[in-house]
Amino acid sequence: MHLDDVYAVTPKGEQELRNSATTVSAPEIELLVRLDGLLTRAQIQHSMGAASAGTFDKTLDMLVSKRLAAFVPPDPFATSIQFQFSKSALIHADAEADVCAASLKSDHYYVRIARKRGLPRPRKAGERLSAIIVDDESMMAKFLSHYMTFEGFDVRVAGSRAEIVAEFRKTPIPDLILLDVMLPDADGFDILLRIRAHPALKDVRVIMLTAKATREAVLKGLAGGADGYVTKPVEPDFLIQAVRTVMGLQ
Amino acid sequence: MHEQREALDLATTLDADTSTRPVKGTASSALEAEDSEQDVALPDHLEGLDIKLGLARAMGMKAFYVSMLRHYRESHNGTPARVRQALDAGDLGLAELLSHSLRGISGQIGATQVPSDAAALEQAIHENQSPQATDDLLGRLEVSVTELMAALNAAFPPVAAAQA
Numbered sequence: 007m008h009l010d011d012v013y014a015v016t017p018k019g020e021q022e023l024r025n026s027a028t029t030v031s032a033p034e035i036e037l038l039v040r041l042d043g044l045l046t047r048a049q050i051q052h053s054m055g056a057a058s059a060g061t062f063d064k065t066l067d068m069l070v071s072k073r074l075a076a077f078v079p080p081d082p083f084a085t086s087i088q089f090q091f092s093k094s095a096l097i098h099a100d101a102e103a104d105v106c107a108a109s110l111k112s113d114h115y116y117v118r119i120a121r122k123r124g125l126p127r128p129r130k131a132g133e134r135l136s137a138i139i140v141d142d143e144s145m146m147a148k149f150l151s152h153y154m155t156f157e158g159f160d161v162r163v164a165g166s167r168a169e170i171v172a173e174f175r176k177t178p179i180p181d182l183i184l185l186d187v188m189l190p191d192a193d194g195f196d197i198l199l200r201i202r203a204h205p206a207l208k209d210v211r212v213i214m215l216t217a218k219a220t221r222e223a224v225l226k227g228l229a230g231g232a233d234g235y236v237t238k239p240v241e242p243d244f245l246i247q248a249v250r251t252v253m254g255l256q
Numbered sequence: 257m258h259e260q261r262e263a264l265d266l267a268t269t270l271d272a273d274t275s276t277r278p279v280k281g282t283a284s285s286a287l288e289a290e291d292s293e294q295d296v297a298l299p300d301h302l303e304g305l306d307i308k309l310g311l312a313r314a315m316g317m318k319a320f321y322v323s324m325l326r327h328y329r330e331s332h333n334g335t336p337a338r339v340r341q342a343l344d345a346g347d348l349g350l351a352e353l354l355s356h357s358l359r360g361i362s363g364q365i366g367a368t369q370v371p372s373d374a375a376a377l378e379q380a381i382h383e384n385q386s387p388q389a390t391d392d393l394l395g396r397l398e399v400s401v402t403e404l405m406a407a408l409n410a411a412f413p414p415v416a417a418a419q420a
Contacts, residue, residue, distance in 0.1 A: 143357045145327055149364055152315060188356050217360050217375075239363035239371075242315050 007047065007063065012078040014043030019074035030074065033058070033065045041069075043078050082203040083171045089199040091229045099228035103221050106228060110219035110237050115244040117213075117234040117251040135253070136160045138173050140197065141186040141215065146238075150184055150215075153242050157249060167192040179206055182253060185232075187216040187223060198230040211252045215240065296322050299411045304404035310366025321365075322412065328365055329408045332358055336398040339377070343390065352381040355397075362404075370404055373397040 015023070019038055022028060028035060037058075040050050051062045058065075069075040082089075109116040129135075137154045141147045142165040151161045159182070164170040170192065183201065187194035194214060201207045213234040214227045227235060233252040236245050249255070296318040298307060305325075314321035335358045342351035359374035377393040 143361050145324060145331065145361045146357075146364060148324070148327075149313065152317070152320065156315065188353065190353055217356065217363075238360045239313060242313065 007066070009048035010046045012043060012046055012080070013041045013066065013070070013075050014078045015041050016073055016076050018072075019069070022074055030069075030072070031065075033061060034069055034074070037062070037065050038069055038074060041075050079205055082200040083174065089196060089203065091199070091226065095229040095231075096225065099225050102228055103225040106224045106235060107219060107221045110224065110235055113244065114241055115234065115236040115248040116224075117248050134158055134160045135181040136162070136178055137182040137184060138180040139163045139184045140170055140189070140194070141165060141184070142190050143186075146186075146240075149240065150245075153240070153245055154182075154184070154249070156242075157246055166190060170197060174201075174204070174207060180210055182249065183207075183210055183212045184236075185212055185214050187214055187218065187227075195226045195230050198227065198232060202231040213245075213248055213252060298322065302411050303407040304367060304369055304400065305407065306366040306368050308366075310364075313364055313366065324365055325408055326412055328361065329405055329412070329414075332361070332401070333405050336394065336401050339397075340394060343381075343387075343394070348381055348384070352378055355381060358397075358401075367404055369400040370397070373400045 015038060019041075022030060023035075023038060030038070036054070037050070040053065045053075047066070051059065054062065066075070070077070106116045135158065137159040139147050139150045139154065139161060141150065141163070144165065147163045147165065151163065154161045162173050162176075162180070164173040166189070185194050185198060185201075189197070194216075198212060198214070201210065201212060211233045212231070213236055214232045215236055215238055216223055216227075217238040219235075219237050224235065234248045236248050298311070298318055298321070301307070310325075311318065311321050314324060335354055339351050339354045339358075342348075342354060355374050355378035359371050359378055362370040362374060373393070373396050377390070377397050380390045380393050
């Protein structure tokens with residue numbers, strides 16, 4: 007446990023609080039009502055005063071073990087969190103960057119076929135794949151939506167940081183993200199790092215869209231965990247080919 | 257006679273160019289149906305625009321392509337002026353972003369000169385080149401955008417003007 011960990015009441019815990027008769031101890035109830043998913047462990051312990059200091063950790067452990075409370079992972083999209091490319095990721099990407107950049111210049115797209123991810127999410131019968139398009143240029147987003155709709159995807163669009171965060175919090179979790187590199191209030195590579203740090207989004211396929219097929223841009227995308235690159239202007243055939251490859255639809 | 261045949265060939269080529277239109281599920285069929293329901297005319301030639309290329313990037317959908325051309329005219333007619341305002345205000349980030357966006361969407365619709373002019377300006381701003389150099393490049397972009405807009409206005413008169 008860390009002082010800045012955050013905990014929230016689970017549905018079972020909320021039911022416990024609503025019950026007329028409780029099955030937990032008074033200290034557990036006193037702590038349970040203070041868990042709001044926002045305040046850190048240190049903040050709550052401070053608010054409860056010195057009297058609870060000796061039993062706080064034990065009481066919290068009990069609530070978690072009884073599944074009345076749960077740890078809340080930090081939100082990767084919180085602006086207070088800073089991400090950086092890991093040195094090892096940059097080293098590995100460096101070897102691939104030249105091939106990628108050359109492919110972008112000649113073929114207008116590049117896909118990392120060797121990248122392994124978790125199994126695709128189970129889908130109900132008839133359920134369509136879903137994609138989120140992250141591009142602030144509304145006309146470009148419209149072109150991309152047409153391409154993806156034609157390919158059988160349900161499409162959502164986000165053009166700003168706030169829209170990106172909002173869309174990523176909605177269900178269903180997308181199967182694919184088309185991510186523009188240059189956004190008005192966000193950096194596409196930074197968004198990529200946050201996607202890869204997000205427990206629900208880390209295995210989502212990401213194809214970056216860029217007008218700049220420079221080695222530096224390619225290196226950042228590869229180090230950040232992008233599955234593919236497509237250059238702008240986007241040729242529908244190349245995008246669809248890249249999509250089919252990263253999604254394993256071929 | 258020769259011109260009529262050329263026009264027919266061009267129209268046939270544009271209509272027959274379905275290589276980027278794979279037949280997929282119901283959503284794509286709906287897009288195709290919506291496109292085919294509208295009687296849309298494309299000019300044979302439009303100064304500053306590679307129609308064949310742009311239409312291919314619109315998956316051969318004429319109505320969609322024309323709507324994008326109209327949308328482009330409405331959205332980006334004033335972009336060079338906004339770039340100039342941003343530069344005058346010292347907001348290089350905004351100026352670069354506007355140039356970048358114009359470059360991207362201009363290329364997407366098949367514009368021939370605007371994308372390269374926008375790219376040159378974007379690069380100059382990014383590299384913090386001299387105000388004179390940037391101003392020269394912005395001047396070129398203003399010319400190419402003005403020419404393209406004039407061609408779009410001639411080919412697709414704004415609705416209010418058409419009804420006048």
